[in-house]
Amino acid sequence: MIGQRLEVRQGQGLVITPQLQQAIKLLQLSNLELEEFVETELERNPLLQREEADAPAETAVEAPAADGELSFNTDEGREALGAVDASSDDLYGDAAPGERGGDRMTDAADSAQPGLSDWSRVGSGGGLPEGDDSERPDTRALSLWEHLRAQAATAGLSPADHGIALTLIDATDEGGYLRGELAEFADRLGCDLQRIEAVLATCHGFEPTGVMARSVPECLKLQLIERNRFDPAMAALLDNLEMLARRDLPGLRRVCGVDGDDLQDMIWELKALTPRPGAGFGGEPAQTVVPDVHVRPDPAGGWKVELNSDTLPRLLVDKRYHGVVAAGARSDTEKTFVADCAVQANWLVKSLDQRAKTILKVSSEIVRQQDAFLAFGVEFLRPLNLKTVADAIGMHESTVSRVTSNKYVSTPRGVFELKFFFTAAISATDGAASHSAEAVRHRIKTMIDGEGEGGDVLSDDRIVEVLKEAGVDIARRTVAKYREALRIPSSVQRRRMLKTG
Incomplete structure (x- = not known):
């Protein structure tokens, strides 16, 4: 029987406020994008103003710049987080976006006190579009550097060689020419010149032909x-x-x-040849990279990780002006506008402050994980994924992913994007250290390249067996995926080619 009735039900749901959406978006903006966004907010919100004080950055910035340094001794494995801790005002916490619905701005009246409140901020540039566009497909033209990085990821390079390739790609200009001396790259990355030349020879096989030439x-x-x-x-x-x-x-x-x-x-x-092989790719001209984080040796041992104060815009919430305009507001529309501006200004200050702390915290854990690379060179770049970093600092993988997007770190070995330090890993069958995906792809390629010598063609199943005997826990579909990425035909096609060849 169909009927109508009233019921009261209690349940839990995922709620994400507009303010929290803004905080999440701010986290993934680059320096330039954040600076553009801050300028837009300064024009839109009369309660915000940029600090113009002559005080040095160390005293002008509250938590991130005054204590915005993370120092740890890698020899002893100790880490002093200082001011950068997972406090109760953490905007992101250890949950993915949407998993925390209790984040609300405190009443604007709490901050409506006379005078200027010094709220520190970090970042530099770029406006946020209306609405949540995190799931929209990327339809812009592929840049030369993205095109080269994609090829490097499927070139079957070892983790160390992949790191070398990324460094060389970053040193390639818009026309497709490699700028810089190979000896300088070898010295900076702590490896032999012959290894740099070997990786460059592999990169010379990338499309478009002629890319990464030196002349x-x-x-x-x-x-x-x-x-x-x-x-x-x-x-x-x-x-x-x-x-x-x-x-x-x-x-x-x-x-x-x-x-x-x-x-x-x-x-x-x-x-008939192309003297500028990179000219056919889209994207804006390359901007000078300004690092978000500096890493330098600690005299006491280990490394010091510091935010780059030059990229931290300093905003002030003018509470005196807020008190004046709030008292002079007559209509409900005016009162609502003033209240909204106060809420948004305070939330923006808090979001940017937490953004700085989160970047510093993630960067410091990456440095701790990759300290051998900084100390000894690219050969010691270890497999690392987002989950490892997220678990170590008590954050969600999505937060770490946003932090490492479009963020750069300056180290004694050069300036690198934070994503440079992440390489995929494949579990070991004996529970030992994981194997880098690049290294496994290289091993698969080596096995198939040696087929002609023995006369036997290895099927994907046989490759899985050989790899598992070597301690690599890998599925057949993964082997097939890697083989296709390396543009290697199937075992049936290779067998036919051997017979006809």
Whole structure:
């Protein structure tokens, strides 16, 4: 029988306030994006103003800059969190976005006291769009650096070589040329020059052809090699491009050892090449990276992790002005506007302060996990994932993911994006240390490359068995995924190729 009745039910639900949404979005903004957002809020909210005091940053900034330093001794494994602790005013806590619904702004009247309240802030730039766009697909043009990083991730490199590749990619300009001396990279990363050259040779196989060359002749050479058109005569022409620029054709014929027709054909081949292989990619011109965090050796041992005070905009909530306009408000609309401005201003101050603390806390744990890399070089870059860091500091993985997006850290070995320190890991069968996914991909490639010598073609199932015998706990579908990412045909196709070859 169908009927109507009234029932009272009590239940729990996930609630996320607009303020908490803003705090979550602020966390993932870069310096430039945060600065843009702060400027917008300064124009929109009359109760906010930028601090213009001449006091040094160490005294002008409250918790993050005055105590915004995390120092720990890696030899003893101790960490002093100082002012950066998981306090009761943690905006993110240990839950994912939406898992805490009790976060509400305190009454604006609590802060409506005369005078200026010094609220410290961190960050630098970029406005927030209306609504929650965290799930919207990224439809912008792929940048050259994103394109290269994606190829590096599937190149079968070891964790150390993958780190070297990312460093070289970051040193590549908009035109696709590698800027910097290889010896400097080797010294900074603490590895042999030969290893840098080997990784660069792998990167030279990335698309577009010619990318990450160190000069125009090398760029053209890589493209000619791909077309199977690089020979001694062409090499001589590339070595004497200045003669081509002067139109010294008789001289070019002599140094290349060819006649006039052959030289003309060679010149036409050069004209068909691309001297700027990176020019076809979208994205804004590269901005100078300003690190969010500085890491430097601690004289007492270990490392000191500090926020970059130059990226911390300092805002003040003008409580005196708030008292004046609140007292002068007559209509309900005016009173509501003043109250909203007070709530939003105080929440923004709190959100930015917590953003600074969270960045510092996450960065410090990453440094603690990767201290061997900082001390000894890229060979000691260990597998690391978001969960490991999140569990260590009592935060949710999504919070750590947001913190490490578009954030950079300056170290004695160079400036790196925080995501640089994360490499996927595959569990070991014996419970020992995990294996890096890049290392496993490299092992799969090596096994398949050796098939021709023994005559046997390894199926994906057989590869799983061999890896498990070596202590790598991996599923067959993962092997297939890695093999496809490496552009290696299936065992059936490889068997046919061996028979026909």
